[in-house]
Amino acid sequence: MAKAMWNGVVLAESDDIAQVEGNPYFPKDSVNWDYFSDSGDAKPTYCHWKGFATYFDISVGGETNPGECWTYTEPYVESASITDRVAFWNGVEISGASDDRGQVEKLPSDIGDKQGWKRSAG
Known part of the structure; x- marks a missing residue:
């Protein structure tokens, strides 16, 4: 079973993981939403x-x-495959998930020969 933990708290736990570009995506219904809020900064x-x-x-525990x-x-x-799923980074420890890259974008891209991601305006 894969787990996402931060500051000693299990944030998400599931056997149903979608691996995309090396990131394990957990089903939204496996997340303990008591610890989450919309990000005002990101x-x-x-x-x-x-x-x-x-x-x-x-x-968690007074830390954000x-x-x-x-x-x-x-x-x-x-x-x-990532519909209704979440992924973690920035110090969240993931255990029990695959280490492979999983699904990745085909290269060259089928979508306008573009690659990558960017910050959206606004």
């Missing part, structure tokens, strides 16, 4: 093959980790 980002990502802060969790609210068809 701007949305855009990936041309996954779509727009929004971010969440976590707060800003923008450490993200989700693609309406992922593109090419990345449908």
Whole structure:
């Protein structure tokens, strides 16, 4: 079973993990949302093959980790496996998940010969 932990608290736990670009994506219903809030500091980002990502802060024991969790609210068809899922970074410890890259964008890209992601305006 894969787990996402920060500051000694289990944030998410599931056997149903979608591995995309080396990031394990947990089902939203496996997340302990009591520790999460919308991120006021992290701007949305855009990936041309996954779509727009929004971010969440976590707060545990009086400490906040800003923008450490993200989700693609309406992922593109090419990345449908991450629908209704979240991923973590920035100090969140992941255990029990695969170390492989999982699904990655085909190169060259089928989407306008573009690669990568960027911060969205605004």
